[in-house]
Amino acid sequence: MNRMLRWGLALVVGAGLLIGALLLLPVSTWLPGGTVGDVPTAQVVNGSAFNRLFPTPGPGEQLVFTQEKRGFSQARLSHGGQALALLAISDTATAPEARDKFLDSRDRLRGWPLVEQGSQASAVLVAERFQVKVIGQNEGLDTTQRHELLEAFDLPGLASLPQPRQSPALAPSRQPA
Known part of the structure; x- marks a missing residue:
């Protein structure tokens, strides 16, 4: 086979594979401003908006933010170098x-539905949209201490965050008691 013919054939096959891949692959998920959990990012609160709503550390305590992304922010609360809780x-x-998990909750914290998740975690659902969670670390925290930490969050501030456009499927259906 002639050298030019081989190169030409290789280019045609390569171009065909490239065009086929571009047509068959969902490229839109690779582009900036895509989706978060199949929800357009325009409908999700940025995690940096949550940071100011975390509790202020007490004397000897330190709050270190460990993760922040669209729709989520997490911090570790420690005292004297010992991890107390993940918030x-x-x-x-x-x-x-x-x-x-909040649908059948009979417990309330400041009017918002509250659930216990095992022996180390407590969570509250604010404004039918935002889950605030405290998970005890190491020796853990008792239920009262976890609830105190949940109350130390700026829950009214969280409830009043401007919420991005919601699709009808995300619209809240209940209000706190």
Whole structure:
């Protein structure tokens, strides 16, 4: 086979594969401003908006933010170098099933539904959208201490955050008691 013919054939095959890949692959998920958990980013609160709503550390305590992304912010609370708790705020627009655990909650914290998740975690759902969670670390925290930490968050500030456009499927259906 002639050298020019081989190169030509290789270029045609390569171009065909490239064009086929571009047509068949969902390139839009690679582009900036894509989605978070299949929810357009325009409908999710940026995690940096949550940071100012975390509790102010007490004397000897330190609050270190460990993760921040669209729809989520997390910090570790420690005292004297010992981790006390993991604190988090998440926008349930990215995971609507996270709201389901609050549906049958009879417990309330400042009027918002409260659930216990095992022996080390407590969570509250604010404004039918934002989950605030405290997870005890090491020796853990008792239920009262976790609830005090939840109350130390700026829950009214969280409830009043400007919420991005919501699709009808994300619209809240209940109000706190």
